[in-house]
Amino acid sequence: MMEGATRLFPPPANLQKGPRQPGERAKGQPFYNPGMALNRDLSVLLVEAFARARGREIDVADALAGTGARSLRLTGEVEAPIIVHANDADPRGVAAMRAHPVGARLRIHEGDAHAFLATQRFDVIDLDPCGSPMPFVDAAMRAARVGALVCATATDTGALAGKFPRVCRRRYDAHHGLHPAPWRAEVGLRVLGGALVRSAARFERVATPVLSIASGHWMRVVARVEEGKKDTDDGLRGLRNAVLDADGLGRMAPAHEVPDGKWAGPLWGGPLHDAGLVAAMRAAREGKQLARPKEADALLALFTEEADAPAFWVEPDLFQKRLGPPPRRDVLIARLRAAGFAAARAHLDAQGVRTDAGLDGLRACWGG
Numbered sequence: 001m002m003e004g005a006t007r008l009f010p011p012p013a014n015l016q017k018g019p020r021q022p023g024e025r026a027k028g029q030p031f032y033n034p035g036m037a038l039n040r041d042l043s044v045l046l047v048e049a050f051a052r053a054r055g056r057e058i059d060v061a062d063a064l065a066g067t068g069a070r071s072l073r074l075t076g077e078v079e080a081p082i083i084v085h086a087n088d089a090d091p092r093g094v095a096a097m098r099a100h101p102v103g104a105r106l107r108i109h110e111g112d113a114h115a116f117l118a119t120q121r122f123d124v125i126d127l128d129p130c131g132s133p134m135p136f137v138d139a140a141m142r143a144a145r146v147g148a149l150v151c152a153t154a155t156d157t158g159a160l161a162g163k164f165p166r167v168c169r170r171r172y173d174a175h176h177g178l179h180p181a182p183w184r185a186e187v188g189l190r191v192l193g194g195a196l197v198r199s200a201a202r203f204e205r206v207a208t209p210v211l212s213i214a215s216g217h218w219m220r221v222v223a224r225v226e227e228g229k230k231d232t233d234d235g236l237r238g239l240r241n242a243v244l245d246a247d248g249l250g251r252m253a254p255a256h257e258v259p260d261g262k263w264a265g266p267l268w269g270g271p272l273h274d275a276g277l278v279a280a281m282r283a284a285r286e287g288k289q290l291a292r293p294k295e296a297d298a299l300l301a302l303f304t305e306e307a308d309a310p311a312f313w314v315e316p317d318l319f320q321k322r323l324g325p326p327p328r329r330d331v332l333i334a335r336l337r338a339a340g341f342a343a344a345r346a347h348l349d350a351q352g353v354r355t356d357a358g359l360d361g362l363r364a365c366w367g368g
């Protein structure tokens with residue numbers, strides 16, 4: 001079967017199955033999950049953009065490679081010079097990778113991801129486990145070369161979005177009391193981003209989230225890792241708490257204050273995406289055959305809008321009682337911008353409007 005421009009041979013047990021449902025576990029053997037094709041599309045564009053900017057051959061680690069779908073796509077579809085090191089502990093996954101015609105750009109390893117990451121340094125490290133990436137994040141932060149990208153996918157979205165706050169506390173060492181908020185998934189992305197920042201700080205490194213994506217049953221944060229004690233302190237200063245205020249709007253509060261009412265944190269308080277990286281990914285898109293082209297293009301356009309936009313968003317329908325029937329989303333965005341406020345769409349919510357207008361500003365732009 002084809003995914004993007006790559007021919008993949010999923011293990012036979014996969015062939016009768018559709019994508020796994022949210023929360024459904026793989027049963028006892030390495031699998032190929034077509035539900036992650038969009039995630040891998042964006043990975044191809046990310047690595048292409050990053051490798052071009054590096055201007056030299058880069059080493060990419062696919063530390064939990066499964067049956068190798070991501071590694072095979074990267075080696076086949078990224079044109080810039082890369083070596084992909086694909087690792088998995090399960091010999092059946094490794095055998096599935098070896099069954100492919102493997103080019104010189106792919107090195108296959110069989111072993112525990114911690115051991116694999118302990119002995120080499122990489123420019124891009126991808127963590128795509130079943131569930132939380134946190135058991136592998138410290139190892140990835142140590143294995144990252146200066147300026148490297150650590151890419152962490154999570155499928156335990158119930159924990160990250162606050163449905164299971166005790167699990168969120170346990171795995172991510174963060175409080176999430178904002179499950180009722182429409183932007184609970186953004187809180188989840190920021191909890192994951194904050195956890196990457198705190199992990200890097202243990203090694204006197206600074207991790208800065210540069211791409212934060214939630215789609216279907218997965219969330220993914222990519223962080224750039226640099227070195228330096230002062231920068232590490234600055235990175236930790238980028239952590240915040242999120243608060244649901246009395247007007248029903250989300251805002252950031254200092255991380256060391258425990259706010260009254262509903263809150264979440266510590267979490268990443270900076271931009272969700274780096275605008276320059278998103279622009280480079282859009283440039284890398286030129287001529288690429290993706291598995292989910294429409295969704296990938298729509299997401300990249302939204303990331304561009306979101307990169308400099310305020311955190312969290314307003315869902316206009318929720319303000320109907322107080323402000324009257326809401327205008328269409330795009331009309332509201334145009335009015336807010338004309339009035340001098342920041343206003344942008346949100347990739348996590350088709351109705352969401354990111355804005356710094358506050359309730360009075362919204363009221364002023366709500367009517368005609």
Ligand SMILES: C[S@@+](CC[C@H](N)C(=O)[O-])C[C@H]1O[C@@H](n2cnc3c(N)ncnc32)[C@H](O)[C@@H]1O
Binds near residue numbers: 032036067112114129
């Ligand atoms: C979700 S799958 C990876 C899917 C793959 N990245 C893709 O795009 O198709 C997670 C993989 O992590 C592997 N794994 C789990 N714990 C591991 C460990 N400690 N070391 C190495 N591999 C591990 C499992 O064998 C499984 O194949």
